[in-house]
Amino acid sequence: MSNTSPIYIAGEPFPLAPGMEQTHPFFPNRHRAVLEALVARGVLSAKAIRKASPLAMSSVAHLVSRQLMEQLASEEGLRKAMIAPEGCGDLRQMYLPPALAAAGASVAALRAAWRGGFGLHLGGGFHHASRNGAEGFCLLPDITLAIDSLRQQEKGRRLRVMVIDLDAHHANGVAADFAKDEDTYLFDVFNKDIYPKGMKPKMAAGKRIFLPSLCGDAEYLAKLGKALDGALAKFMPDVVIYNAGADVLAGDPLGKLGLSKEGLAARDEMVVGKVRQHCPRLCMMMGGGYTEGAAGAVADSLENLHRKFGLFKPQPTSRLLSPAYRAR
Numbered sequence: 195m196s197n198t199s200p201i202y203i204a205g206e207p208f209p210l211a212p213g214m215e216q217t218h219p220f221f222p223n224r225h226r227a228v229l230e231a232l233v234a235r236g237v238l239s240a241k242a243i244r245k246a247s248p249l250a251m252s253s254v255a256h257l258v259s260r261q262l263m264e265q266l267a268s269e270e271g272l273r274k275a276m277i278a279p280e281g282c283g284d285l286r287q288m289y290l291p292p293a294l295a296a297a298g299a300s301v302a303a304l305r306a307a308w309r310g311g312f313g314l315h316l317g318g319g320f321h322h323a324s325r326n327g328a329e330g331f332c333l334l335p336d337i338t339l340a341i342d343s344l345r346q347q348e349k350g351r352r353l354r355v356m357v358i359d360l361d362a363h364h365a366n367g368v369a370a371d372f373a374k375d376e377d378t379y380l381f382d383v384f385n386k387d388i389y390p391k392g393m394k395p396k397m398a399a400g401k402r403i404f405l406p407s408l409c410g411d412a413e414y415l416a417k418l419g420k421a422l423d424g425a426l427a428k429f430m431p432d433v434v435i436y437n438a439g440a441d442v443l444a445g446d447p448l449g450k451l452g453l454s455k456e457g458l459a460a461r462d463e464m465v466v467g468k469v470r471q472h473c474p475r476l477c478m479m480m481g482g483g484y485t486e487g488a489a490g491a492v493a494d495s496l497e498n499l500h501r502k503f504g505l506f507k508p509q510p511t512s513r514l515l516s517p518a519y520r521a522r
């Protein structure tokens with residue numbers, strides 16, 4: 195048996211379509227750079243890395259609305275969601291396979307967390323997409339699909355899932371998808387001044403923390419720490435999905451917050467430490483991050499998590515029944 199939890203990557207990286215650099219500060223291979231850094235530093239063994247199978251469009255169709263399927267079939271719908279300029283080429287051919295591959299990796303990482311205590315998708319966290327629509331560079335709601343697939347797999351069991359979304363943007367897709375689901379809790383910390391502005395009246399149960407632009411380490415960590423303990427203790431999740439966006443870093447052209455790379459590592463350490471006190475299963479996804487230094491900062495943070503918590507080592511199975519789950 196391997197002594198390392200499986201780490202998933204999507205089999206197909208997102209390409210940079212011609213002209214897309216005008217509308218999005220893409221760094222399509224950021225997650226591969228993180229992976230290579232972790233392997234080079236000896237934090238991860240190359241053997242632990244799995245390429246997840248992409249989801250089939252037919253299985254996605256069972257879980258999302260017809261409206262989203264129609265949008266994904268239309269060039270115009272895709273162009274709008276990807277904020278792509280005219281003449282970018284065949285967006286469907288370019289972006290649907292990597293979106294299906296990324297969703298497959300999120301599904302696999304959550305299942306790994308469910309089985310073994312920890313799962314990581316070095317990518318994912320497309321939190322602006324919902325079952326009803328693609329937007330904000332997010333074509334498929336991979337977080338929703340992962341939760342729905344796990345619930346399908348565990349049929350008949352009531353699973354309490356907490357999504358801790360610390361990407362700099364509001365997780366509007368996740369908030370909409372679980373608006374009527376009391377077993378899914380969204381803990382969402384984001385810059386209130388950037389896309390998507392405004393809140394829908396019906397949103398998932400949970401906690402929203404609004405940050406001002408350029409918010410730095412001290413204010414960020416104080417607000418996060420104060421609220422997260424209470425949320426975890428109150429909700430008692432069976433599994434946590436942590437969308438650890440690195441677009442909170444200072445200088446990020448989209449996130450517009452002000453964390454240092456040490457602040458990013460402290461944030462991740464705080465989250466994993468608190469989750470470990472309350473919940474035995476954690477699935478991490480990477481979210482956004484568009485600065486030159488994002489890959490290095492994420493690799494440093496994951497290395498720190500591994501050194502502090504043995505993050506990539508499987509958990510003893512005795513830990514895997516959370517108090518809430520045992521009580522049901």
Ligand SMILES: [Zn+2]
Nearest residue numbers: 361362363482
């Ligand atoms: Zn973001």
